[in-house]
Amino acid sequence: MFMLKIKNIFFFLIITAFMVSFETSIYAEVEKDYFGREMTFVYSQPLEFPKTQALIRLYSEVFRRAGIRFRYLNVPSKRAMSLLCSGEVDGDLGRLYSFMNQDRCVVRVGEPNFSISITAFSANPNISLNGWESLRGSKYKAECFRGELICLTRISDLLPPDQCSEVNTVHQGIQKLFKGRTDVFIKGTGAVDWYLKSDQFKIISQGRKIYKSGVMERTTSHMFLYRRHAYLASKIAEILRDMKKDGSFQQLMRY
Template sequence: MNLTPIKGRWQHYRYLLLFLLLFAFIQPGTAQTTSDEFRTRPFLLAINRPEGSLAYTYLSLIYSEVFKRLNMAFEIKYIPLKRGFENVASGKLDGETTRVFTYQDSHPTLIRVTESLYSTNVSAFALSDVKLQLHGWNSLIGHHYKVEYPRGVYISELNLNKVVPPEHLSMIKTATQGIKKLLIGRTDIFIDDELVVYPLLDSLKDFSANTVHKIGVMQPVPLYMYIHEKNKWLEPRLSEIIKEMKDENLMKQYRKIVFNF
C-alpha cells in the first residue's frame, strides 16, 4: 500500500496546527506577563487621587502590604480617571487601585479581582443651609438643583445621567475644585466618595465662611482592584491576599490611622 499521500496530508495538517498555535500566541494585546517580568520592573497601578491626599495614603498602605505578600515591587501613578483607564486598557499600566463592581461590564480588557478591597459611601453634599435630604439616586428626580461630580467616576456618571437633566449636571476635574465651587455657590450639590470629601472639608474650612454638610447617601459601594487581562494569572493570589488582610482587620486599621474614623 502506498502511504505517501496519507503522510503528505498528515504533514500538511501538522504544519497548519503549528501555525494556528503560533498565531494564537502572537496576536497583539494577548501576550501575558510572567513573574519573571516583574523581577525587573514594578507592577504599575493607576490611582485617581493625587499624591498627598488621604485617599492616596490609604491606598498606598493597602497596596504596600499586598505587594509585600506577593514579594513584588509596585508603583502607584496618579492619573486622572479617564486617562488612567486608557493607560490600563491599552496595557501601558498593569492595573487600577479602585473601581466599582460593574466597571468590568463595559471594559472587557480589564479583570476584576474577586475580593473587594473595602466599602465606602458615594454621598451628596451641600451648603449647611440646604435642608434637602436625599436617599439614593432616584431621590434627585424632580429637583432642579445644579449637581456636580468628578469626571470619570463611573458609578456617578451612570446614575446621575438617568435622574438629573443635562442642563443641571456638570463634571469637575478634581474633588477639591468641586467643593470650592459648592462653597462659593456655583453649584448646589456635590457627589463623591465620603473618604475623599470629609478630609477636603477640613482642609478647606478657611476657604469660605460657608460650611458644607452631607445631605444623603446615594449608594454604599464596594471597591475592587482591576488588572489588565495580561496579568490575569495574578488574580487568584491577589484575591486571596486581600481576603487575608480583611480577615486580619488591616483595612479598618489603616482607615483609622489615615482618616481617624
C-alpha cells in the same frame, strides 16, 4: 457492589488529586511569569489623600508577598482610567465594585479594599436625597468627580444634560457649591470629609458649612487589573484574605 464502591472512591481521589495539582500548577505558573517583574498602578484620588497612602502601603506589601515589584504612578482620575483601559498601566488600586460593568478592559479583584458611601454634598441644608432615584425629576444641578463614569452615568440617566457636570478636584466641587453654580456634589464620603478638614477649605468657606444631603449608594472599593492580568486576580484576593486574617491588612490601612 463493594468493589464498585472502592472503584468510585479511588476515581474520586484521583480527580481530587488532579484538581489540587492543577490549581497548584496555575499558581506556580503565575509566580513563574510574574516573579521579579514590575507592575505599575494608578488611583483616582490625590497622592496626599490618606487613603491613597494607605492603599500604596497595602499593595506594596501584597505584591512583595507575590514576588512582584510594585510601582505607583500619580496621575489625575480621568488620565488614570485612560491609561488603565489602554493597557499602559497594569491596574488601578481602587474603583467601585460596578466599575467592571462599565468597561470590559478590566478584571475585578474579588476581595474588597473597604466599604464606601457615595454621598451628595450641598451648601444648602434643605436639600435631602436618598439614593440615585431621588434625583429624578428634580431641578438640582448635580456634579461628579471627573473620570468617575459610574457617577456621571447615574446622574445623566436621571437629569437633563444642562444639570450634569464634572470637576477635576474636590476643591473645585466645593467652590461651585458655595458660588451657587451647582446644587449637589456627589463623591465618596472619605475624600470630601478629608477635604473639609483642610486649611484650604477653611480659607474658601469663610465660616460657611457644607452639608451631607444624603447617601446615593453604598458599595465597596476593589483593585482592578488590566484584562491581560486576569489570572492574577485570584492570587491577589487570596493574599488580601490572608493579610486580613493575620492583621497586617488592618495595620497598613490605618490612617
